[in-house]
Amino acid sequence: MDFSPASDFASRLDARDPLAGYRSRFAIPDPDLVYLDGNSLGRLTLAAAERLRQAVEDQWGRELIRGYNQDWWQAPGRIGEKIAPLIGAAPGQVIASDTVSINLFKLAAAALELRPGRTKIITDTLNFPSDLYILQGLVRLLSRSQGEGRGGQHAILRIGSRDGDVTPDLDALAAALDAQTALVTLSHVTFKSGYLYDMAAITELAHRSGALVIWDLSHAVGAVTIELDTCNADFAVGCTYKYLNGGPGAPAFLYVREALQEQVVSPIWGWWGQQKPFAFGLDYVPAPGVTRFLSGSQPIMSLLAMETALAPLLEAGMPALRTKSLMLSEYLISLADTLLAPLGFSLGSPRDPARRGSHVSLRHPEGYRINRALIEELNLIPDFREPDNLRLGLTPLYTSFSEVWEGIDRIRRAVEEKRYEKYSPDKLTVT
């Protein structure tokens, strides 16, 4: 155990945890640190550190440009195939590239083209704001050349929440879907409350209206079971630096359902998505399949580290990861109910495990200052999200039950000992 004295109960849960051994695959230079922010940046695997060292010294340093003939050029497609089993995708539908924002831009533009004449885009207020910004920018761009009064301009409808941004208003979502709806795009797990959408039900509902669906899997992949193919999802994007442990800003991924691939056109062309990139022809011809959504040269060092980090997830398998994730969050919520609710905390995440991702938000009026105190004084890293969410990420590969116990105990101390009071309420940090 890294943490002592842990509760006997937590110790027993750790002793029976079939994934407990995976913690040794990660760099843990400070065993006292309670790290509950793997949902922002996953820990470093020892294998990724070694892979990066090797890629730098042996490939970039020694092989130089020949690295592209080794395993660089094919990296986006090869890594896409490794991510595929984590998101329920058969081969040939996933590539790793660019950022979530860029990939969402590409897929949203492609999706809207598949639904000409339909002008409504549905999303929700629980979605990650950057996703909303991407949609807003795209709508503005598409409307530019239309001019006044020409009609056909897209509009974005944001479904709200009836319970303070914890769960979406599903009735409003269902009511909004109509024959004008081109696209529905949502975060599979919402970034603030960790609400987990029923992908199969929502996708079917959207399809019934003839709309396409893009799922943002950033807060879901590696932590919850995702079945894109089974759900008939059309498109998906996701990041790799959270539960996939790919490293800060590691390249994102995108998924295009096979049946749609030959119908769709990326708005951002480029030689990595060209049919014959080294013929250097002057006119773009899209590569077959999902590869057409590549554009420019990808950051190889960041890609290779991310690829290596996928191995333990693939070994553990999503069913075991999801099972442990739920045990961790159930345990955390039970501790919070007992120890933190009396101190003014309320649950900012769904209580129903079937509707919950792998992070839990605890709300407190002093959330921001408590977060500061935890980081500065109690060696606990959560993160804070406006207006009052202390967000606690649970990563089944390396978060232990003892760590959860210790984390809740430190939060209790931060409040009971009024440690937060010395911190300014002015927002400073970027985490």
Next chain:
Amino acid sequence: MDFSPASDFASRLDARDPLAGYRSRFAIPDPDLVYLDGNSLGRLTLAAAERLRQAVEDQWGRELIRGYNQDWWQAPGRIGEKIAPLIGAAPGQVIASDTVSINLFKLAAAALELRPGRTKIITDTLNFPSDLYILQGLVRLLSRSQGEGRGGQHAILRIGSRDGDVTPDLDALAAALDAQTALVTLSHVTFKSGYLYDMAAITELAHRSGALVIWDLSHAVGAVTIELDTCNADFAVGCTYKYLNGGPGAPAFLYVREALQEQVVSPIWGWWGQQKPFAFGLDYVPAPGVTRFLSGSQPIMSLLAMETALAPLLEAGMPALRTKSLMLSEYLISLADTLLAPLGFSLGSPRDPARRGSHVSLRHPEGYRINRALIEELNLIPDFREPDNLRLGLTPLYTSFSEVWEGIDRIRRAVEEKRYEKYSPDKLTVT
């Protein structure tokens, strides 16, 4: 000297080279390798390798998400300011982000919006094809919502060459500029022949017609003198993995002239380009200045390695780098005239040093197979570009005159000894 027996003349040039000492800042695991492909992928600096090790182990591994509060979040802007002096830009106009293709897409969309009603985009057949693809995709996207017969659709005009893709047809370029021209976009140094555009003259010519200019500096930055501000350039993009030695696929950069910054809108919004990213507001408000051209999370590991690699360039300074670059290419051309012209090679680059970048193309009907033989048998890495260009990149920080001499001698041997004949003319490699 790494190479022996080098010619006495080359040795004397090396002995008097004020930049000779910079070679020791790079990893040179194989001193016999003649590496003339720094214009595709620059060599690894020892400092970048160490920075990456430190960023992986000490930051990602130990500090985890706190790395963003150290030096990650500010990296795109901070690194932009370091690139600025290499491209003649005053502070506040450059950011590092995404890829050249993505950045060109953003800037081209922004530029076209500044010239409503103008429908012509001028580029040339010497431009890097991916840049052409970006323009083609953007024009298609912008025309989508216009529908048939609505007019106003953009058209791309590609200026040709009168000498087999070595130099552009400047008369045709001048004649094409008119009151319908919204945008001119060119590679400052062309990827195949290494032709160096007169940035000041072309920019002024374009401005006289009321057009905006985007320069792609990918094959120029770090190798030729660039004066964006002095030339009144409007926009620029460039990559960092060639002469800037940033590493494979390291993030690109973009420049927006200060006077334009508050007028332009990126088509790809995102939280890194939002005014208050951590307020998580639901509506996009652009950040001030050039920062608004950021969108999603950037690959931090690749960014930091690239940042570190800039140091020796900044120390050496562009005037010294350009002087050595020209000495290297003059020397190479004189050797090629003497030793390789009799074997069927012709110069595929401008003979005028004022119009030449830092790579030299030598054309030969068996160019592809000679390239293969050089790589496989003679420990020389050039690269090949269709249809017959053996492309030789000269990197002033680490290419020595002896290396140039040795390189030309090995090319001579590859042809004289008919080593290329055993290789298939079928294109295999990606380099």
